[in-house]
Amino acid sequence: MWRLNTVRHKAGRKGCSLEELKFKRRDHEKELRQARKDRQLVSKRLLLNEDDEVDSAMDIQSSDQVVELFLKVLNGGEERGDHLSTLRKALRNPSTHLLLIKQENSMHVLVGLLSGSNAQCRLEAVRCLHELSHSPHPSVGPACLPATPYLLTYLSGQSAKFTELCLYTLGNLCPDSDAIVEKLLAQGLIPALANCIQIQRSSLAVVEAVGFTLSQLLQAKHAAEKISPLVLASGLVPHLLSVLTVDPQFGLSPAIECAWCLHYLICSNVDNGALLVQGTLSQCSALLVTLGGAVAEGTKQEGIELLIWPLLRCVGNLLSSRPLRELEPQLRDARLLATLCAFTLAFLQTQPALARESTWVLNNITADSSRFCSALLFLNLVPSLIQMLPFSRDINTMVLRILGNVAHKGSEYCIQLVKAGLLPALCATLKMADQEMVTLSLEVLLMLLSSSPQVAEEFVKQSGQSLLEAIQYNSEGEMRLRATYLLENNLTLTDL
DSSP, X not given: OOOOOOOOOTTOOTTOXXXXXHHHHHHHHHHHHHHHHHOOOOOXXXXXXXXXXXXXXXXXXXXXXXXXXXXXXXXXSTTHHHHHHHHHHHTTSTHHHHHHHTSTTHHHHHHHHHTSSOHHHHHHHHHHHHHHHTOSOTTHHHHTGGGHHHHXXXXXXXXXXXXXXXXXXXXXXXXXXXXXXXXXXXXXXXXXXHHHHHHTTTOHHHHHHHHHHHHHHHTSTTIIIIIHHHHHHTTHHHHHHHTOSOBTTTBSHHHHHHHXXXXXXXXXXXXXXXXXXXXXHHHHHHHHHHHHHHHHTTOOOTTHHHHHHHHHHHHHHHHTTSOHHHHGGGOOOTHHHHHHHHHHHHHTTTOHHHHHHHHHHHHHHXXXXXXXXXXXXXXXXXXXXXXXXXXXXXXHHHHHHHHHHHHXXXXXXXXXXXXXXXXXXXXXXXXXXXXXXXXXXXXXXXXHHHHOHHHHHHHHHTXXXXXXXXXXXXXXHHHHHHHHHHHHXXXXXXXX
């Protein structure tokens, strides 16, 4: 996950070997990777009908009323469709869910109507099942299982609205239990989704629903072992990637759902090589650049951050899954760096977690790449990064790591960082109470001072020596060792 680079200087460092630092980094990356995988976004969705703005849940006072409604449906007649519609409105109230499934043969009747020839009854039956799939009661989901084979069959139908309803019903059932997921997999849910998105690719509403159902499935308990390999083998990935565009007529929703699916596939670590070969990294980064242009121009589309989140995670996790030299051919557009900086600045105050996510990706892309470190300097992005150093919430520490990545590339890079104004910024961060910020500042400072005697002289002119002495005498442990090392091995090279 987070590629926490360990900055080092040419003369080595007392008190902590490079191998120890690499071990700490790997261990920390493992913890962060697990934390991201554990942060799931399972949720249920309820589709509203055209008349739902004026409709409200029926006021059910007793179980007798539910029984009466069910008997009207059971007895049939020309008004059966209307009775089903009334029952569906009653099911808008969660308290009726358990009352209905406890009625003898209630689910058998609904399934019979779902598979029958009456189009109105079929539609109302699936709407009833959709209401039930949204239930908060854990026993309701399993009760709906007899209907799932028919719901899967209807995914290959011609009616986009009916297909959409079936998809959201199936997606709502996935989080209810492992047994439901196992049953749906055995019934062929993944091939059905692949077939559905291929047939209905012109209906972005259906594509969004496929993405929702698949993302629910990919968050199941054993998704990495049992589900992700099936999805990768199903041919779904190219369809997911084809949706990663901003459609002005339909909005961002289909792309958001498909981006989350790709994120969960990447986090499973099943076959990121296959995802890379299919262009996942290049497609996600290209869309980020497009979105970054809109953000930089101040023309943010409403909800754009909901798409930026999964795209950042896809790119950041893929970058940490392979040596960057293997991935650079898929990252030809250096504007991605400017995009990440634009996101950080745009969301710094309103959504600092998203700003932090952007700096995490920027850290991953610069950690092992001279090309991207050079681009960061060439595009004059360092001043923008420096202005984020006073900001906390882990953004400033990540920015320091990015600047450390650049400094680690050599003396010329260090000199360019000094010209961009990094020395006075480090003088400010050395005064912070945050020990991690001070420690990282000392690491970056060590590389800058080692690059040129002139840099050391400039640091002394900015009262840097007194700052190091204060750390040396007022701190303990690693910070004190580092401050002492700087005073004894770098500043003594100058005529103080």
